[in-house]
Amino acid sequence: xxxxxxxxxxxxxxxxxxxxxxxxxxxxxxxxxxxxxxxxxxxxxxxxxxxxxxxxxxxxxxxxxxxxxxxxxxxxxxxxxxxxxxxxxxxxxxxxxxxxxxxxxxxxxxxxxxxxxxxxxxxxxxxxxxxxxxxxxxxxxxxxxxxxxxxxxxxxxxxxxxxxxxxxxxxxxxxxxxxxxxxxxxxxxxxxxxxxxxxxxxxxx
Numbered sequence: 001x002x003x004x005x006x007x008x009x010x011x012x013x014x015x016x017x018x019x020x021x022x023x024x025x026x027x028x029x030x031x032x033x034x035x036x037x038x039x040x041x042x043x044x045x046x047x048x049x050x051x052x053x054x055x056x057x058x059x060x061x062x063x064x065x066x067x068x069x070x071x072x073x074x075x076x077x078x079x080x081x082x083x084x085x086x087x088x089x090x091x092x093x094x095x096x097x098x099x100x101x102x103x104x105x106x107x108x109x110x111x112x113x114x115x116x117x118x119x120x121x122x123x124x125x126x127x128x129x130x131x132x133x134x135x136x137x138x139x140x141x142x143x144x145x146x147x148x149x150x151x152x153x154x155x156x157x158x159x160x161x162x163x164x165x166x167x168x169x170x171x172x173x174x175x176x177x178x179x180x181x182x183x184x185x186x187x188x189x190x191x192x193x194x195x196x197x198x199x200x201x202x203x204x205x
């Protein structure tokens with residue numbers, strides 16, 4: 001838990017530094033900062049060999065920082081954190097063997113935000129972008145970075161009595177190649193789709 005807390009506050013510091021640096025070059029418009037609780041479900045897109053990644057479900061959190069120079073478009077920065085078991089079914093000559101790798105996942109992504117006009121306090125949005133995700137085993141082994149595509153579909157609920165505070169509901173998703181931690185026995189060359197339903201709150205500044 002100490003590691004998770006340190007990671008959280010480290011991400012907050014990075015987002016704050018990004019905001020300060022950006023303010024030196026242009027006036028910030030429509031700044032929003034949000035925090036969300038997330039789930040994690042992974043589906044393989046295709047397999048190239050008999051090694052099959054089957055990670056467990058997981059829970060975590062997602063931090064958002066949005067800057068909206070236009071009423072209909074903006075930019076979003078994300079940091080995500082998850083804990084789960086990366087599992088692999090590998091052939092062993094007479095069948096298959098399951099290998100478990102307890103893993104922490106860190107996500108850093110950026111995307112373009114498009115949304116429509118708020119109606120009845122609800123504003124749908126779509127985000128498309130990409131970045132990277134870092135898989136860190138919770139045991140003596142090297143971490144591994146993977147490039148990732150990212151998209152989000154969701155909506156914000158903005159109550160009339162609290163126009164600066166809203167609620168966010170979304171489907172946050174990543175597409176990347178399954179990690180193998182540089183071990184041939186775990187290498188599947190499989191692309192996976194990671195679905196992370198999320199709900200949280202955000203504040204406008």
